[in-house]
Amino acid sequence: MTDTTIASDPVTLPDYISVENEYLRKRSRLEKSLGLEWYRLLKGIVTNPLSVAGIIILSAFILTAIFAPFLAPPPTAIWDTTLIPRDGFGEEPSPPGTTWERNVPETVPGWYKLITGRDEWVHLMGTTSGQYDIWYGIVWGSRTALIIGAVVVTAAAIIGITIGALAGFYGGWLDEVLMRVVEIFIAFPFLVGALILASILVPRLGRSIWPASIALIVFGWTTYARLLRGDILATKEREYVTAARAAGAKDIHLILKHILPNAIYPTLVVLSLDMGAIVLAFAALSFLGIGVQVGYADWGQIVSHARNWILALDTYWYIIVYPGAALLLYSLGWNLVGDALRDIMDPKMRKR
Amino acid sequence: MTAFIIRRLLILPIIMVGVSLVIFTMLQVLGPVERSALYVRDIPKTEQQIQNVINRYGLDDPLLTQYFYWLVGREDPVTGETVGGVLRGDLGYSRTGREPVIDVLKRKLPVTIELALWSIVPIIGIGIWLGVQAALHHNKLIDQVTRVLAILGWSFPTFVFGLLMLLIFYAQLDWFQPGRLSTEFSLLVQRPEEFSRYTGMNSLDALLNLRLDIFIDSVRHLVLPVVTLSYLSWALLLKVTRSSMLEALRQDYVTTARSKGLGERVVINRHVLKNALIPVTTLAGTTVASLLNGVVITETIFNIPGLGKAAADAAISLDVLTMLGYALFTAALFVLVNLVVDVMYGFLDPRVRLE
Numbered sequence: 001m002t003d004t005t006i007a008s009d010p011v012t013l014p015d016y017i018s019v020e021n022e023y024l025r026k027r028s029r030l031e032k033s034l035g036l037e038w039y040r041l042l043k044g045i046v047t048n049p050l051s052v053a054g055i056i057i058l059s060a061f062i063l064t065a066i067f068a069p070f071l072a073p074p075p076t077a078i079w080d081t082t083l084i085p086r087d088g089f090g091e092e093p094s095p096p097g098t099t100w101e102r103n104v105p106e107t108v109p110g111w112y113k114l115i116t117g118r119d120e121w122v123h124l125m126g127t128t129s130g131q132y133d134i135w136y137g138i139v140w141g142s143r144t145a146l147i148i149g150a151v152v153v154t155a156a157a158i159i160g161i162t163i164g165a166l167a168g169f170y171g172g173w174l175d176e177v178l179m180r181v182v183e184i185f186i187a188f189p190f191l192v193g194a195l196i197l198a199s200i201l202v203p204r205l206g207r208s209i210w211p212a213s214i215a216l217i218v219f220g221w222t223t224y225a226r227l228l229r230g231d232i233l234a235t236k237e238r239e240y241v242t243a244a245r246a247a248g249a250k251d252i253h254l255i256l257k258h259i260l261p262n263a264i265y266p267t268l269v270v271l272s273l274d275m276g277a278i279v280l281a282f283a284a285l286s287f288l289g290i291g292v293q294v295g296y297a298d299w300g301q302i303v304s305h306a307r308n309w310i311l312a313l314d315t316y317w318y319i320i321v322y323p324g325a326a327l328l329l330y331s332l333g334w335n336l337v338g339d340a341l342r343d344i345m346d347p348k349m350r351k352r
Numbered sequence: 353m354t355a356f357i358i359r360r361l362l363i364l365p366i367i368m369v370g371v372s373l374v375i376f377t378m379l380q381v382l383g384p385v386e387r388s389a390l391y392v393r394d395i396p397k398t399e400q401q402i403q404n405v406i407n408r409y410g411l412d413d414p415l416l417t418q419y420f421y422w423l424v425g426r427e428d429p430v431t432g433e434t435v436g437g438v439l440r441g442d443l444g445y446s447r448t449g450r451e452p453v454i455d456v457l458k459r460k461l462p463v464t465i466e467l468a469l470w471s472i473v474p475i476i477g478i479g480i481w482l483g484v485q486a487a488l489h490h491n492k493l494i495d496q497v498t499r500v501l502a503i504l505g506w507s508f509p510t511f512v513f514g515l516l517m518l519l520i521f522y523a524q525l526d527w528f529q530p531g532r533l534s535t536e537f538s539l540l541v542q543r544p545e546e547f548s549r550y551t552g553m554n555s556l557d558a559l560l561n562l563r564l565d566i567f568i569d570s571v572r573h574l575v576l577p578v579v580t581l582s583y584l585s586w587a588l589l590l591k592v593t594r595s596s597m598l599e600a601l602r603q604d605y606v607t608t609a610r611s612k613g614l615g616e617r618v619v620i621n622r623h624v625l626k627n628a629l630i631p632v633t634t635l636a637g638t639t640v641a642s643l644l645n646g647v648v649i650t651e652t653i654f655n656i657p658g659l660g661k662a663a664a665d666a667a668i669s670l671d672v673l674t675m676l677g678y679a680l681f682t683a684a685l686f687v688l689v690n691l692v693v694d695v696m697y698g699f700l701d702p703r704v705r706l707e
Binding site: 184203283313 | 363366367370371373374378379381382386503504506507508509510511512515516518519522523524530641642644645648649652653655663664667668670672675676678679682683686687
């Protein structure tokens with residue numbers, strides 16, 4: 001990656017001092033302000049076509065979430081945005097293009113008239129059983145997906161990073177105890193553990209995003225703890241840490257200023273991959289009927305309506321295909337970005 | 353190596369106690385009255401009846417006492433019989449299965465094992481074989497295709513994938529049906545005089561009964577669930593096998609082997625594959641976990657009455673004891689598999705053995 005800059009250097013240095021070369025070469029202003037590692041990350045992401053595709057997909061979802069009131073305007077002035085508006089209560093799903101009859105959204109946006117050439121709302125992507133509009137579910141569901149991903153991954157990361165940092169930095173009996181705790185939680189297959197905890201939490205917390213989110217946090221932090229501990233073990237022996245320690249730096253300062261910033265990158269990669277994976281797990285729980293109530297603007301919840309129509313899927317394909325495509329694209333976006341990040345971070349790939 | 357195995361064996365009981373503590377803690381989320389409901393089959397009519405159940409199982413005792421009773425059982429203060437006790441195999445009564453949890457687990461286990469065993473064929477066949485091919489033809493067409501396949505497979509939600517399979521191959525083409533057997537056969541296998549059930553696995557029993565028609569029918573019903581259950585695992589295996597192979601191909605001993613004049617086939621089989629597949633074995637644990645996760649969804653979609661569907665049904669109707677039984681079972685299985693993998697890894701890789 002740095003080959004071109006090295007080649008432009010007037011002095012040709014032998015291979016064995018290429019590490020120093022990294023510091024000798026000219027740096028752009030951006031690189032100076034970001035620091036070497038972050039600059040490398042950013043450059044790697046924007047030059048890799050796969051991760052660019054991922055970023056485009058994710059931007060589309062973020063824009064959908066931001067402009068949701070414009071894409072699917074609130075049907076009434078007072079409306080709980082997490083609930084999908086429904087057109088009556090009929091059991092049988094209606095196909096895309098069916099005219100919206102009851103609870104029709106008041107405003108018809110300009111883009112809608114332009115594309116469909118109609119003045120009244122139709123169900124763009126059909127409805128599920130119970131007449132929940134799928135288009136509304138997908139548009140507002142992008143908010144749910146982004147919120148779930150951010151909340152669960154942030155909470156799990158805080159727990160995992162704290163425990164991993166403590167175990168890696170202090171070692172000894174603390175490390176033993178914490179790692180046994182991690183092993184205990186890893187003993188539960190992720191989805192099985194989350195399924196059980198979420199269903200027990202439902203009677204306590206009521207049907208909302210919280211039972212499933214808490215369950216995913218409780219069984220999700222272990223990856224980060226394990227990964228970070230390993231990287232901290234490698235980092236804490238470096239000279240600059242010893243130097244800082246000799247200069248009298250406190251433990252907390254050592255961890256936060258010197259060790260974490262240098263050991264965190266592999267964890268960041270997994271975090272980005274998990275932003276997609278967590279949403280899939282949450283959707284799987286909703287699909288099984290655990291967590292959010294029927295009619296919640298969540299992609300998995302929409303697909304769960306298909307469970308009643310397994311024998312007639314060719315008629316009601318739209319219940320699966322549209323929300324399924326949203327889930328696939330969303331997780332694909334994060335995986336593309338995460339994969340590119342992993343390639344950039346992998347020390348084996350660096351010098352190639 | 354011996355020290356390593358002994359250490360792992362010593363940790364095992366600690367992990368299992370921890371697992372039981374986690375399960376017990378999850379149970380504590382429910383209050384004593386709610387938990388008393390888990391132990392009765394009939395709806396209690398009076399407050400006193402509820403109180404009796406609470407007393408019988410000691411549900412309002414201090415936590416540690418409760419944990420102890422929950423593990424080893426407890427003598428009923430009135431009748432003197434021992435009740436409860438996970439270690440005695442008493443996991444409680446399954447409300448959804450209408451029989452003791454342990455019986456539900458025993459009866460449904462073969463169904464899930466059958467599904468899992470069949471899934472290993474494509475996992476190894478497609479996952480490892482494609483991974484090896486991709487590495488051998490680095491940056492060629494097959495490599496690019498497998499990379500795309502792996503990343504797509506990794507992003508596909510299992511339940512959407514399974515439903516799409518049904519949509520295409522059942523609803524549209526009608527090649528494969530959900531369920532375990534066609535109607536005529538599923539009635540036949542229930543009659544002990546015509547069909548003896550040795551293992552509870554339809555495909556294996558059919559072979560043992562020399563009924564090729566039933567065997568073919570059961571395999572036909574297994575195709576879609578097996579594909580759904582395994583694609584996630586082979587996506588991962590493919591990725592790991594590929595990179596591990598690429599790594600091994602770059603090693604000096606491969607160059608040495610080639611310069612000795614060995615044929616390419618011998619170099620690959622004797623030198624590259626042998627070393628490249630060692631890291632792949634560590635994925636056995638992950639694969640088992642993803643199968644245990646996957647059966648919950650796969651069995652629900654394809655209407656297969658195995659452990660996974662039992663757990664999903666139990667979760668929806670809050671049949672806590674069945675769920676916890678499944679959790680205990682999966683956790684114990686998973687811990688054992690990981691132990692075996694660790695020990696095997698030590699035997700396969702001399703570098704680990706020496707440490």
